Amino acid sequence: MKVHVHKIPQTAPDDLSGLKQAIASSAIRPDTVVAVLGKTEGNGCVNDFTRGFATQTLDLFFKNLVGPALAERILYIMSGGTEGVLSPHLNVFTCEAAPDNAPRGPGLVLGVGRTRDFAPEELGSLAMVDEVARVVESARKAAGLTVADTHFVQIKCPLLASDVIRAALAEGKTLKTTDTYKSMAYSRAASALGVAVALGEVSRETITEEDIGRNWALFSGVASTSAGIELQHCEILVLGNSPDSASDLRISHSVMQHGLDAAAVRDALSAAGTGEVINVLAKAEADPTGLILGRRHTMLQDSDINHTRMARAVVGAVIASIVSDPMVYVSGGAEHQGPAGGGPVAVIVRKSL
Amino acid sequence: MKVHVHKIPQTAPDDLSGLKQAIASSAIRPDTVVAVLGKTEGNGCVNDFTRGFATQTLDLFFKNLVGPALAERILYIMSGGTEGVLSPHLNVFTCEAAPDNAPRGPGLVLGVGRTRDFAPEELGSLAMVDEVARVVESARKAAGLTVADTHFVQIKCPLLASDVIRAALAEGKTLKTTDTYKSMAYSRAASALGVAVALGEVSRETITEEDIGRNWALFSGVASTSAGIELQHCEILVLGNSPDSASDLRISHSVMQHGLDAAAVRDALSAAGTGEVINVLAKAEADPTGLILGRRHTMLQDSDINHTRMARAVVGAVIASIVSDPMVYVSGGAEHQGPAGGGPVAVIVRKSL
Amino acid sequence: MKVHVHKIPQTAPDDLSGLKQAIASSAIRPDTVVAVLGKTEGNGCVNDFTRGFATQTLDLFFKNLVGPALAERILYIMSGGTEGVLSPHLNVFTCEAAPDNAPRGPGLVLGVGRTRDFAPEELGSLAMVDEVARVVESARKAAGLTVADTHFVQIKCPLLASDVIRAALAEGKTLKTTDTYKSMAYSRAASALGVAVALGEVSRETITEEDIGRNWALFSGVASTSAGIELQHCEILVLGNSPDSASDLRISHSVMQHGLDAAAVRDALSAAGTGEVINVLAKAEADPTGLILGRRHTMLQDSDINHTRMARAVVGAVIASIVSDPMVYVSGGAEHQGPAGGGPVAVIVRKSL
């Protein structure tokens, strides 16, 4: 398997000029595209339609270009929120069979998957954990990845919109929350625990319904989950290194213990080895205790700006200052993704020859 | 002159528990307090009343404690906005005569000053530049500081509130702007150019009315100006090192070329020499070109969150990740304070023995 | 009892110019002030310090003017949020004994009370309901009011700040919520049910812990509760008409069934009878179903602006357009205050002769 990642700037959620150029120049062969992971410039919260706008734009583009059958297998994972210096962009993942005689060695491979749609009452539940775990495991195996070599699992998961909540309550269903913004947290939480279960980081038996979105001792060191109003199922992208890879790229990861953990970012960079940094992928959250490094932060009681927005600005700035590039992927809300207040950070580099 | 700086956390703009404890423990002698420089947790923009709330609270406290005469000389400079990890706190500057036999050597000294009140039509004008320059120079000299040894000039300056604008327009006056948020930028701009003139960084002759708030080639490398609704004049605090200082502290500075300029922060730290970091003081702004390190940022077209707020979150995170302390002083809106998109950064350390 | 209400514009939370003028002109005798009910221009949510700023300013003013003993009995109830056309102002309630020969007739009287401080785990609980009910009943009786003649019960209640939540969790306490903004809703909810119990609108026996903040079938038609970071107890003001009143004023009320219920506002005005309208007092909330008059509203999934802010803007505009005065008192978040999506509305008029 030969995987490439193309980082393409966007001037707006519907800007495909960079992508078109990459295709025109043959840098990207459209029939090899398997996933697009983007940062779009909405608020990253409930009423962020930049994600759907980008997805619709890409979907139409690829359907026209390669036909519906091929296009339908492409995963679109749009994470909203480019607060601070974060720069809107797309990461286009391509995957093709390598010629038999291609040199192989430890390098990037990927697996993809989709869960079934979730009912509103399943959002944030053990049923969601289980279904996510099932698909993650399947995608990992399809990629030929061991658990130890799995470095990042990106998931786009659903949320509960107002009308969905209303309809569910009218039917007498019990929901984890009736707050649209909170529903994002529950969805990310269950998805992350699904990854943790799939990778053996947390034993399924130990997780109770009450743990989801509450017991921060349970977490995955490689899960990155992002909720959106634009889907009802989960889209899943598993990344890791395989000895059988024909890619020029390599991925590594570390776990930030808090939002200012520059050392973890440097660890991930070191582990990736020398080579051009293609992108850094990280999760961010406001420490739920209201403290960071022993100091009070105000993110959790700021009623003007949601804390996930500020968390992205913080972690984005820290990483960007280290790699001297603000075009990095930082997603907000890291429930069960790294320890409370922290989050996984992965680095994709081009292997130097 | 023996100057101390006490960094005191606040749990709210009216929280004096830390200050009271410092006084109770004799760490601070209240009659030696000359200035309080604070970060309060408002939006840092026009309708930020946390600054006034903190100022009123401090003013009452000191008036009761040391009497109105002594209290009135204290400068209160509250900078709103603790976005991201920034942690609300007060920096209490004390200043006392050192005994004749006290050891002296290069160390922190300070000068203070107040301008006259500015009329609405003067805000952002050359008249404001001149008056600020006059008071900065006078404060610098009173502190016994050379221009070269002046490392940070902090100014609290006024803004135009809606009712002030309405009254001024009714009288037929011409204002630089009728937008309350923009008026903050003009006030910071003229104040910063006042510092630049006072320190010879920019020649007064070269500045035209049109340059103010527009010609970013003109700037000071040590000015830090912050606007607020709670005053009509400027409060000015000049910081530097004097060979004749009896303080345990030392200050140094550098100029961040952009919001991610970690190297400049490290330069300022190196220049300060080894020793416990008391605080880092910096200015932040969204690069007015809409680009940072060649990448597009979205801060200037985000109509939900003002760009000064995001700029503080970014620079605050970068500095906090370097010094491992989010309780640093970062103020937003750096017009003529460092180059466009950048800003001065100063470090105060306790000299190691 | 002779009660007056003085509506005084403010240019900022610490603006006392109008109040001072009213005292200077003898319109207000400071020793007769028993309560100040204000609308301040913060966000009305967790980090709204305009309420505390106004309270501190008033408290200092009255302590200096009438001495601590008299001043301490004054209730300060500041409701944040003047979204849309709402205009910041204070309602100063004075109360004095009427001369024996003063004409008496149905007119405004008031009662005041304070609960004990609530522990974090009590916020939003039946214990809070009970304590509020106790104090409301006691204040009503002290005012000489029948239940039927009680037209408005205004309560300022506490919220859970981040540090309070952290400390409580560290002690192993169970809280209704760990979300600061949500804690405001729980506090308003329990306080409102306290009123409903005190006035016999809801039977105490029927209320379970789970009903609080959830079962909207239970509500008071006269409760108006507003949460703030500036206190740990509840301040309570009971308003109604007594046949024994010597006041020139009269109060009446109605219940808005939804935020656009102009008919209810007109009913309350009609019931008050002819006479100059002193103020209209109302509660506002975004309909929790996400629908209003059968149409979808977006307030509950707007992650940029909290729904309580928008609800105030809406109800404020409706009432202001009816009375042609935007200086009305509208408070956001109407849990158990009127039916879901609606809220009580009261009118105070000067009786025409």
Place this chain on the structure above:
Amino acid sequence: MKVHVHKIPQTAPDDLSGLKQAIASSAIRPDTVVAVLGKTEGNGCVNDFTRGFATQTLDLFFKNLVGPALAERILYIMSGGTEGVLSPHLNVFTCEAAPDNAPRGPGLVLGVGRTRDFAPEELGSLAMVDEVARVVESARKAAGLTVADTHFVQIKCPLLASDVIRAALAEGKTLKTTDTYKSMAYSRAASALGVAVALGEVSRETITEEDIGRNWALFSGVASTSAGIELQHCEILVLGNSPDSASDLRISHSVMQHGLDAAAVRDALSAAGTGEVINVLAKAEADPTGLILGRRHTMLQDSDINHTRMARAVVGAVIASIVSDPMVYVSGGAEHQGPAGGGPVAVIVRKSL
């Protein structure tokens, strides 16, 4: 000419379920659609991509349905911002030739037009005024409308995005403003004056460059202009009554003198005559003096929420409370559209038989 207006709720910017249903039921014949005027649920400011998302969705839909040639003539005018109770919806305007024997009488007709693209330096200029005036006049005449019978002119106009500003400045161009949010005001202002000129409300000779966005004495009583990031030209829709109309609908208008001017709304309703109200179309703005009905409002110094957002919430609530329907069209920022602080309001009713 036979014109219909179909008001169709949307659950999201890309929700076409209602439109599809109307077509399926033959209520709408797709080849007769000439314009879609929508309220989408973004912030209505610079970074509102809900407008573009809705436009892209509609454009694709109609291109597939009726072919590119027919589809290209459809105007898409999306106005962002459904603050408060405003309910997202589309107004689909259809227009067809009436049979020769169809009954005719005073009723709704429409004209449409598009200007050329504007260069960045033209935005907010007299050149823009002139081009808009030219196209408005041409559209009015094509509709067979007299000036007196023209009741509403809706324009979608461009704004200056950050990258456009940067490029223009790099080329040495002079712009009216370098602030993206302000650029919306300039664009709306010039477009509105274009309408005023076209309809003889303001004499072209009297307008100077400096008047645009400043001299509020100049205004149109029927212009409604809305800026967006999704176009570089203006889309123009002229509505009025013609004696030769075969429509069942009639339009009338009035001018709100301020945001609470319920009387003007009632005047417009009366003028429209009895009949089912199809929709109310209105402009809203925060009074630039900072006062409304003599009371201070805080919209212009609220740095957390842009004033156009609050203005929409206010006028939307006032109108919705009168017509008992929150699904009305209210657009924010009324520069030269009605007097300062006010704006035009039009009503479309179905003529009762």
